[in-house]
Amino acid sequence: MRVNFTVNGSKETVDDVWEGESLLYMLRERMGLPGSKNACEQGECGSCTVYLDGVPACSCLVAAGQVEGREVRTVEGLATGSTGSDQELDPVQEAFVEAGAVQCGFCTPGLIVQSHDLINRVPDPSDAEIREALAGNLCRCTGYEKILDAVRLAASRKAAAAK
């Protein structure tokens, strides 16, 4: 089948999609967007989290055909500019590197999208709010302490930039 949708601001048409494919598979294997990660395919780990019409969703649980006419934003669409020196990371992305919230990094894209959404909704989240928002994203490396640091740092930077 053919799927038409918007990904990271650009209108795309994808052909020869098998009906059983997920949005995650289509992004990773047909569109050269492997930033969203496949770690469980059951919606348990959150590594594949993307924005679907502005709402975070596990792309492994969304059938490719369901995004027809809709808007998807992946971790690749959070930074501005292209790869390299003119790339400007989102404050959430910057904070994850600086706070030491990235080890193996496999969970990172999903956590970044989820944290990005949290800070957009709740500019100054409490620790309890951060924990609740990120409870669906598994990380095996960090024990989450530095992830909390990263979200706090990103929130304070975004707040400072908004002033």
Added chain:
Amino acid sequence: MATPVKAPGHVAAPGKGGVGDSPLRPDGTLKVAGEFAYASDLWMDGMLWGATLRSPHARARILSIDISAALAHPGVHAVLTHEDVPGKKHYGLDLTEDQPVLAIGEVRHQGEPIALVAADHPETARRAMEKIAIEWEVLEPVTDPRKVIADPEKYKVQRLGGITRHQPVRVGDVDAARERAEVVVSGEYEVGIQDQAFLGPEAGLAAPSEDGGLDMYVSTQWMHWDLKQIAPCLGLPEDRIHMTMAGVGGAFGGREDLSMQIHAGMLALHTGKPVKMSYNRYESFFGHVHRHPAQMRYEYGATRDGRIVYADVEIILDGGAYTSSTLNVTGNAASLGVGPYVIPNIRIDAYGVYTNNPPCGAMRGFGAVQACFAYESMMDKLAEACGITPVQVRQRNAISQGDKLATGQIVDAPAPLAEMLARAEAMPLPPPADQSDIRNLPGGASQTTHGEGVVRGVGYGVGLKNICFSEGFDDYSTARVRLEVIGGEPTALVHTAAAEVGQGLVTLKAQIARTELGVQKVTIAPADNQVGSAGSSSASRQSYMTGGAVKAACEAVRAELFRLAGWRLGREFDDLSLVGGKVVSRSEGVLASIEEILGDKVIEETREFHHHPTQRMHPVTGQGNSHTQLGLCVHRAVVDVDVELGLVKVVELAAVQDVGKIMNLLSLEGQIHGGTAQGLGLAVMEEIVVTNGLVRNPSFTDYLIPTILDMPPMRLDILENPDPKAPYGLRGAGEPPTLSSTPAVVAAIRDATGKALTRVPVRPEHIVS
């Protein structure tokens, strides 16, 4: 030569910072931007997808395999069985060659690989796999390791056994000491099977190369050791297989054994096309070994004031059907079986056995984790029997520098355990839970309590872990460092084969180059086998070993630069150093910049770094200087337990760890946090549940790992008592916290509930029963 899209490349290490600083990860920007090339992201024009047919039975004979229908399935390029293995048909992590590449006539565990399919779409491969017809004769699996020990011949599951290793430790006279003991405590303990549960499932890509060999992109912990096992099975010389590390999504021991490497190689050689294999989570639970489950019996005798006079210990580790690393896991359980305590009379019998249960091998803590849960539970039992505190009993028996381990090995570096315990105890305790917010209580937002039935408990745990490989193994590392002027600036290129599995070695290598060469610009080359072995990213050893190799290579480059400086400046100096990009003489000050000395010359040096030799444990007495280095961690856990429902909320975990030298505080804290979290997981939730050899919960829905709601805030106290033998005085740090957090959490639950809790993970029914 074709390279995959998203192939690993050189990365520039950003920012500043030498040893002791916390510069940014060189791979950090790629990882947060979604552009880092993990093994599962590899993609090559015309590539096929490989899939693996696995055994549904724990033990069965294969009477026949019919692949014809699968082969005829449209889109399928190859279906292979053991008959198609081009070289040796068996391999093994410890070169035991007892594990078939693909099952031959029999399967010995659920999930054992039987056949391979290559197809143009992963779903095509999966459907074709379902068309492979196998006629089975299902056999009764061997699942009780005690039965195997009692009658190894009768319950032999493969040609090697039986019993994989029996390692005794004998010190003094336990029977005579038993007569003198004033207090005797005993217990039986059990540890369930824990899974590494790395987030990035097994994946990789193999492509035929122009020289008739293979280009392999794999995510592994030790590519040179992989190669030693892969090459003979593929019937290729090692130099025809070009290994490149693809991005690794966590490891924790689960990537020490091979997974898809030989299989993808077979499919690529057979089809002449690049083949990618990428396990899903379900397959991943069968695609790697797990932490050995353990059954342990302990008896300690002590004086009335809590000084241990003897230990009588039996540890049984179930390794499953193949050897993997059971030999060394058993050695660790034996040598570290009573932990960091001085005990004059010891009898330990540690057994590793073969069964038809899931295969077990390396996981963070490697044999020391299981023993640690038992010996720390015993320390608490002894404290109670003697009427002293958990901290007192540990301090009274604690090792320190100059003492002997159970193996007779003298602790030759600082081991200030008594002080560490005092520091853990002195840390402020968290305040009582604010019960006005229900999320602070056990059960959280599920609203299982508003504070009624909730009891607080505090517990301690201590772990002792060997750092680097033990028992005579020379796990050296190799580093190549190149210094040249690029764009007017002196630039160091660091090249090793060491696996960056997330721990931050990639950052540390750049820090060491900056410190040793006084340069800012450092580039890290991708890990491949164009440079010598780095050994495994396991046993907390890479800072020590590859750190040591990078340091040695930098020192050689520096010596050559100084020789060049003498030649350029027309005289000899014996007091030179490199600071801020300048060659500096202590007596004469700045002589020249590095770029002035180097000009267009390139200095490149390769060095191997070996740790001091160790000995095998004596087969009868267990004695010997078997360990390279030792790491200690102390945990204090605070928990709130809903004693009516058996729900546990860990409120805080505090850790005191001696790391010798803080090389990178940010990465180090991440290791302690992460190790602690895995220990918490084993304490209260993580277990692969097995019935009659079959796994009941191979998914993240049913195998639970800690979420951000389960992991409490941590308090860290990091000590730096240098180990004089180690580079920079450092001590490997990744594993010790994984040991001690489990018994600390369980001790805290015992403190809250008064229950014996002899098995981990602790489940609600253990608390309310």
